[in-house]
Amino acid sequence: QVRLVESGGGSVQVGGSLRLSCVASGSSASNIVRIMVWFRQAPGKEREAVAGIDSSRGGPTYYADSVKGRFTISREYAMNTMYLEMNSLKPEDTAMYYCASDPRDFWTRDNWTRDIYDHWGQGTQVTVSS
Numbered sequence: 001q002v003r004l005v006e007s008g009g010g011s012v013q014v015g016g017s018l019r020l021s022c023v024a025s026g027s028s029a030s031n032i033v034r035i036m037v038w039f040r041q042a043p044g045k046e047r048e049a050v051a052g053i054d055s056s057r058g059g060p061t062y063y064a065d066s067v068k069g070r071f072t073i074s075r076e077y078a079m080n081t082m083y084l085e086m087n088s089l090k091p092e093d094t095a096m097y098y099c100a101s102d103p104r105d106f107w108t109r110d111n112w113t114r115d116i117y118d119h120w121g122q123g124t125q126v127t128v129s130s
Contacts, residue, residue: 002026002033002119004099009124016128017087022099022121024080032119035102035111036082038073040095040126047098049112051084055105062107066092089128096123 008020024033034055041047051073052062061073072085082099100117110116 002029002101004033004101004119004121006097006099006121006124009097009126011127011129012089014090014128014130016089017085018089018126020084020086020097020099020124020126022082022084024082024101029080032103033080033101034105035107036075037100037102037111037117038082038084039098039100039114040093041098041123042092042095045095047114049114050097052107052111053082054107060107062111086126089126091128091130094126094128096125098123 003025004022006020006022008018010018012018037052038050039047040050050064050067051071053073053075054060057077070088074083099121101119102117
């Protein structure tokens with residue numbers, strides 16, 4: 001079993017920064033938690049992937065156009081922890097942010113789709129006010 005727990009959300013003003021964390025735990029975490037991804041879901045909208053990171057150390061990262069240049073995804077492999085550094089936050093970044101994991105090693109187009117993920121955290125709320 002795998003458990004994903006997000007933290008670090010909060011309320012900030014436009015232009016502010018937040019750092020989200022996602023910790024993976026469980027007896028199968030090392031085998032199952034390979035690709036890790038941050039999704040977000042705003043009220044009334046679909047859940048969308050914003051950033052992802054491959055399983056290999058120093059491996060590629062992936063960003064949605066809406067966050068490219070402002071968000072940075074990283075990973076601490078020894079601690080099974082993933083981070084999302086969010087800078088220059090905008091009101092449209094307001095959403096519940098979720099982490100998800102994929103047991104495959106290499107990113108494909110499918111990883112942008114929420115349907116393939118079996119393991120999710122409970123979410124952490126990010127609110128950006130003007």
